[in-house]
Amino acid sequence: xxxxxxxxxxxxxxxxxxxxxxxxxxxxxxxxxxxxxxxxxxxxxxxxxxxxxxxxxxxxxxxxxxxxxxxxxxxxxxxxxxxxxxxxxxxxxxxxxxxxxxxxxxxxxxxxxxxxxxxxxxxxxxxxxxxxxxxxxxxxxxxxxxxxxxxxxxxxxxxxxxxxxxxxxxxxxxxxxxxxxxxxxxxxxxxxxxxxxxxxxxxxxxxxxxxxxxxxxxxxxxxxxxxxxxxxxxxxxxxxxxxxxxxxxxxxxxxxxxxxxxxxxxxxxxxxxxxxxxxxxxxxxxxxxxxxxxxxxxxxxxxxxxxxxxxxxxxxxxxxxxxxxxxxxxxxxxxxxxxxxxxxxxxxxxxxxxxxxxxxxxxxxxxxxxxxxxxxxxxxxxxxxxxxxxxxxxxxxxxxxxx
Ligand SMILES: *Cc1c(COP(=O)(O)O)cnc(C)c1O
Numbered sequence: 552x553x554x555x556x557x558x559x560x561x562x563x564x565x566x567x568x569x570x571x572x573x574x575x576x577x578x579x580x581x582x583x584x585x586x587x588x589x590x591x592x593x594x595x596x597x598x599x600x601x602x603x604x605x606x607x608x609x610x611x612x613x614x615x616x617x618x619x620x621x622x623x624x625x626x627x628x629x630x631x632x633x634x635x636x637x638x639x640x641x642x643x644x645x646x647x648x649x650x651x652x653x654x655x656x657x658x659x660x661x662x663x664x665x666x667x668x669x670x671x672x673x674x675x676x677x678x679x680x681x682x683x684x685x686x687x688x689x690x691x692x693x694x695x696x697x698x699x700x701x702x703x704x705x706x707x708x709x710x711x712x713x714x715x716x717x718x719x720x721x722x723x724x725x726x727x728x729x730x731x732x733x734x735x736x737x738x739x740x741x742x743x744x745x746x747x748x749x750x751x752x753x754x755x756x757x758x759x760x761x762x763x764x765x766x767x768x769x770x771x772x773x774x775x776x777x778x779x780x781x782x783x784x785x786x787x788x789x790x791x792x793x794x795x796x797x798x799x800x801x802x803x804x805x806x807x808x809x810x811x812x813x814x815x816x817x818x819x820x821x822x823x824x825x826x827x828x829x830x831x832x833x834x835x836x837x838x839x840x841x842x843x844x845x846x847x848x849x850x851x852x853x854x855x856x857x858x859x860x861x862x863x864x865x866x867x868x869x870x871x872x873x874x875x876x877x878x879x880x881x882x883x884x885x886x887x888x889x890x891x892x893x894x895x896x897x898x899x900x901x902x903x904x905x906x907x908x909x910x911x912x913x914x915x916x917x918x919x920x921x922x923x924x925x926x927x928x929x930x931x932x933x934x935x936x937x938x939x940x941x942x943x944x945x946x947x948x949x950x951x952x953x954x
Contacts, residue, residue, distance in 0.1 A: 570636065570751075575817050578631030580624060591810040592624045619806065621798045629809035630782070632816055633772075636751040637764050639784035643793045644809060648747060648767025649675050650802035651781030655743060655763060656680075656712070657800070658792035662688025664711040669696040669726070670924065671719035672745065673767075674912055696726050697856070699734065706738040716745040717754075718860070721872040721908050721932040722925050723847045725856045728863060732760030741789075747771070747899075752823040753866040763789065768808075770899025771869070774815045774822050778808040822901070822937065826869035829943065830935040834871045836944055842881075842954040844929065847872040870898060872908075872932045875954045879928035882907050885950035886931065891938070892946050898934030903943050905950075906932050 565577055579589055597616040599605035608615035616622050626644050634642035645651040656679075660666060668680055670693045680691045690709070694701050696719055713735045717726045728744060735742040743763035744756035750771045756764050766772060768780035781804075783793050797803050827850070834848035846853070849860035850867030860867055875881050886894055886905055896906045906912060913926045921927075935943065 565635070571820055573632065573635040574819055577635035578628040578813075580628065589625065589628055589810060589813050592619075592806050594623075595619050620801055620803050623803075623806045623809070625806040625813075626804050626809040629804070629813050629816075632813060633751075633766070633782050634784055636816070636819075637746075637784045638751075638755055638757050639764065640787040641790035642782050642784035643790050643797060644768075644804035645781040645783065645797065646802040646804055647779045648673075648745075648765070648769055648781040649679060651765050651767070651783045652676055652679060652714075652745075654793050654796050654800075654802065655765065655783050656684055656689065658796035659741070659789060660684075660689050660711050663690075663709060665690040665692070665707045665709045666712045666714065667692055667694050667702065667705050667710060667740075668713075669694060669715040669717075669719070671696045671722065671724055672714065672716050673720065673747075674915070676714075676745075696724050699727065699730055702731060702734050706734070706740065710738055710740045713740055713742045714745070715742070716748065717863075718748055718849055718868060718870075720748065720870065721847070721912075721930065723849045723854065723868075723870065723872065725849060725859050725863065727859055728754075728756055728759040728761055732762070735762075736760075748868050748870060749864055749866075750819060750823055752820045753827070753868060754864045757785070759863065762786065768812050768815075770897075771823065771826075772812050772815050772819065772899075774819065774899060774901060776897060776900035776902065778805075778811045780804050780808045780812055823866060823869075825937055826935055827866035829937075829940045830869050830871050830933075831867065832940050833933065833935055833944060833947070837871065837873050837947075840951055842875050842877075842885075842951045844874040844876050869935045870932060871935060872930060874927055874929045875931065875951070877929060877954055879907070879909065881954040882909075882929050882931050884953040885947075888950045888953040889946045890949065891942060892933070892950075900934070901937040903936035903938055903946075904934045908932055 596618050607613035630642045630644050692705050694705050715726050732742045741762040744761045745765040747767045747770050763785040766782040831850045834846050837843050837846045848871045893902050893904045895904045896911050908926050909928050
């Protein structure tokens with residue numbers, strides 16, 4: 552039936568088309584209804600024409616859906632579109648970004664394996680490794696993101712996986728992904744990159760040499776703060792293991808969320824370009840403000856890794872962090888004096904958000920760990936949305952006036 556609709560149409564053969572075309576069309580399968588938009592399949596199970604057909608599909612001798620914990624057509628469209636955009640052989644969708652990391656480690660690592668994790672990863676990622684994976688015998692060490700020699704030195708014979716976020720949250724530190732991939736491969740390990748902050752619009756980790764890409768689709772892929780979801784993407788042999796874990800353990804993506812993300816992907820480049828342009832303007836403006844001690848944004852020539860960011864990314868993202876003079880009290884006054892910007896730790900939304908990392912996202916760290924991570928009491932993080940930049944700036948100016 553798919554052939555019936557698509558034979559002779561470009562949708563059936565998207566080889567060689569550009570990124571924007573893939574973002575709009577990759578993975579779509581039309582039903583006999585001839586719908587233009589992607590169909591949303593809300594079905595937990597699937598029917599067969601006969602007992603023999605059921606047996607053949609269950610046995611994997613004939614293609615077909617069995618149960619939505621295994622496969623779902625809307626989820627598959629989302630997976631194929633992400634794989635096309637990241638340049639991966641296969642992508643596997645998960646219930647959240649954390650479920651993506653869980654599925655990756657559970658399917659690719661075993662007790663006795665050693666994993667190296669960047670010190671500057673998402674807080675829940677650290678908890679997942681420290682509180683849970685360690686309990687099941689996975690050895691975990693943390694390495695400063697930017698220090699390639701430290702990564703080399705930390706490798707062991709049993710190191711299986713290196714895991715990073717670049718750029719990091721909230722300080723926008725980068726690692727040279729190509730160089731780190733070489734280090735991983737020389738040690739017989741895989742490099743996995745959480746590409747949540749850049750999305751494939753701004754950075755393609757697999758093209759740089761990484762083996763696996765992780766996403767929290769909750770952020771920019773949705774782009775409007777509606778749904779939770781995640782993705783793991785990489786080579787087919789690895790993804791086969793991830794699929795095996797997911798269909799057994801169950802943290803699969805809801806078809807409704809996949810459908811929302813498909814709509815998000817269609818506008819991803821336009822949104823990322825708007826986020827980046829506004830964030831750049833805001834970062835440059837913040838650097839001029841007397842109450843601001845330091846601005847962390849890789850698009851600024853003052854950023855120590857600006858050259859690497861220009862080489863590795865095609866844009867610098869939506870997240871701008873800055874330090875105000877006067878520590879926590881001043882930072883809180885700044886937050887409380889804004890009237891429009893949302894006070895929330897989420898990001899990747901069309902609404903601009905502000906957060907005080909030391910008392911929220913990084914509040915559970917000890918004061919020493921926070922200091923080591925560079926999260927000072929005066930640090931604020933903005934995830935720039937899609938409102939008028941003049942209004943975002945005016946709101947922050949109100950905040951800064953109280954610093
Ligand atoms: C939000 C986030 C996650 C976790 O994703 P969820 O969808 O909230 O589970 C992982 N990594 C990064 C970088 C994130 O920002």
